[in-house]
Amino acid sequence: MTERIIVSGASGVIGSELMRRLALEFPRGVELVCVLRSEDSAQRLATLLGLAITSRVRVVRCDLTDADGAAAAAAELPRVSHCLAVHAAADVSWHKSLQEIRPINVDGSVAFARLVRATAETARLIYISSAYTSREEWTYRNSYEQTKAEADRLLRRDFPDLHPSTFSCSLVVGDSVTGAIGAFHGLYPLMRVLSDARMPFLVARPDVLIDIVPLDWTVGALVGLVRQALRGVHVDDVVAAAGPSRLPFRTLVAEIRQSLDVLRRAEGRGPLPEIPIISFRRWEFLRRSFKVWNVKGLDVRALRLFERILESYRPYLEDDRIRPAEGLSGPAPDPRSYLPRVVEYWRTLDRDAPRRVSPAPPGLVAHVATVAVGPCAGRIRSPDSPVHASCQRWPPATPTADAPARDVVSAAEAPLPLSPGAAGTRPSANEIRQ
Numbered sequence: 001m002t003e004r005i006i007v008s009g010a011s012g013v014i015g016s017e018l019m020r021r022l023a024l025e026f027p028r029g030v031e032l033v034c035v036l037r038s039e040d041s042a043q044r045l046a047t048l049l050g051l052a053i054t055s056r057v058r059v060v061r062c063d064l065t066d067a068d069g070a071a072a073a074a075a076e077l078p079r080v081s082h083c084l085a086v087h088a089a090a091d092v093s094w095h096k097s098l099q100e101i102r103p104i105n106v107d108g109s110v111a112f113a114r115l116v117r118a119t120a121e122t123a124r125l126i127y128i129s130s131a132y133t134s135r136e137e138w139t140y141r142n143s144y145e146q147t148k149a150e151a152d153r154l155l156r157r158d159f160p161d162l163h164p165s166t167f168s169c170s171l172v173v174g175d176s177v178t179g180a181i182g183a184f185h186g187l188y189p190l191m192r193v194l195s196d197a198r199m200p201f202l203v204a205r206p207d208v209l210i211d212i213v214p215l216d217w218t219v220g221a222l223v224g225l226v227r228q229a230l231r232g233v234h235v236d237d238v239v240a241a242a243g244p245s246r247l248p249f250r251t252l253v254a255e256i257r258q259s260l261d262v263l264r265r266a267e268g269r270g271p272l273p274e275i276p277i278i279s280f281r282r283w284e285f286l287r288r289s290f291k292v293w294n295v296k297g298l299d300v301r302a303l304r305l306f307e308r309i310l311e312s313y314r315p316y317l318e319d320d321r322i323r324p325a326e327g328l329s330g331p332a333p334d335p336r337s338y339l340p341r342v343v344e345y346w347r348t349l350d351r352d353a354p355r356r357v358s359p360a361p362p363g364l365v366a367h368v369a370t371v372a373v374g375p376c377a378g379r380i381r382s383p384d385s386p387v388h389a390s391c392q393r394w395p396p397a398t399p400t401a402d403a404p405a406r407d408v409v410s411a412a413e414a415p416l417p418l419s420p421g422a423a424g425t426r427p428s429a430n431e432i433r434q
């Protein structure tokens with residue numbers, strides 16, 4: 001019989017929900033252990049789960065990028081005869097280099113597997129990966145995908161005694177009933193972009209498909225795999241993806257906008273402007289044009305921010321390869337059935353978040369809107385040309401009744417969506433990561 005379930009990354013989106021489900025499913029008899037790297041992580045977990053659950057969880061303090069520290073943590077943990085381990089700790093950023101994320105995503109996976117091996121006579125390991133990557137025959141779109149796959153291969157090669165299984169999930173959003181989620185990354189920066197209505201357009205392959213899954217359904221599938229592993233049944237791979245119910249980007253954007261408009265109506269505000277979606281070819285043309293024509297008055301910082309956001313998302317807005325769903329007891333729900341709750345949860349918390357107020361970035365918005373989507377699309381105009389004025393249909397630089405001050409945040413002052421997750425008592429960062 002399994003005496004211990006040990007989870008890494010328990011303070012994260014998936015890990016915290018897993019811990020909650022495990023605590024409910026195994027009220028006693030099985031020791032629950034979390035590997036957490038800091039006091040902040042432990043605080044976050046306590047806030048997310050409450051005292052009733054965390055009081056029965058043993059916390060092992062260890063930064064998994066520190067192999068010696070992980071070995072020392074293992075030495076402190078009493079050895080058990082059988083253990084089930086779930087490895088969820090990772091850096092899920094899409095924009096970082098291999099050097100930045102390999103230490104946790106690859107070396108950290110090895111350190112966790114060693115810790116598990118050292119603290120149990122027999123053990124099974126479930127490795128959490130992404131449905132957007134694969135161990136083999138895959139062209140990796142970023143370092144995140146590459147390192148997740150590398151760790152998966154390494155664990156299978158070097159830890160066969162842990163009988164590794166891989167649980168690969170798609171892009172996770174909030175609970176399908178409540179919308180709740182522990183952090184706002186992945187899809188959430190897109191909600192922010194749509195809600196702020198500061199971008200004159202979005203850039204994507206017109207027919208690109210986006211695969212998202214709700215947190216409760218995903219963790220339900222993971223718990224199913226845990227149950228099988230506890231019974232000693234080996235399942236090589238589970239892929240928790242929406243598959244046939246993934247949505248074209250255009251539809252996803254329309255669904256989010258619709259949900260935001262419902263919330264805005266309730267606040268007595270008008271609907272959001274429709275944001276056109278332009279192709280990457282057109283965007284490249286624009287970028288080149290800015291340089292060639294040496295456009296004056298452009299907000300360079302805002303442009304760079306837009307470029308950075310776009311570069312992080314680009315792989316998934318151009319290339320919608322994802323592994324097909326596998327090993328599940330049922331299909332993922334259609335995103336249209338739960339997106340309103342997901343958007344509402346995000347908007348409710350986001351609205352409370354303190355924001356600094358300043359005029360919208362004038363240069364970028366005006367130029368880009370003019371060139372890309374206005375009646376003069378494709379041509380560069382000077383900011384004071386009459387055509388420019390008539391094309392300018394982006395939010396005004398000063399707050400109005402319909403665009404109150406708190407919704408007008410300059411790119412320079414807005415929290416950079418590329419920065420690491422803000423630790424806190426509730427989701428507070430919009431990040432470009434999975």
Ligand SMILES: NC(=O)c1ccc[n+]([C@@H]2O[C@H](COP(=O)([O-])OP(=O)(O)OC[C@H]3O[C@@H](n4cnc5c(N)ncnc54)[C@H](OP(=O)(O)O)[C@@H]3O)[C@@H](O)[C@H]2O)c1
Nearest residue numbers: 009011012013014037041063064089090129169171172434
């Ligand atoms: N969320 C998704 O959409 C998604 C989709 C596909 C796959 N996945 C996979 O699911 C797993 C969990 O993702 P998530 O979304 O829950 O991520 P998350 O919310 O960013 O949480 C990551 C977790 O890893 C921990 N961690 C990071 N660096 C660590 C280190 N050096 N030592 C120890 N712990 C460390 C974090 O601890 P701190 O609290 O201290 O930061 C946090 O608990 C990852 O393996 C990810 O690749 C996620």
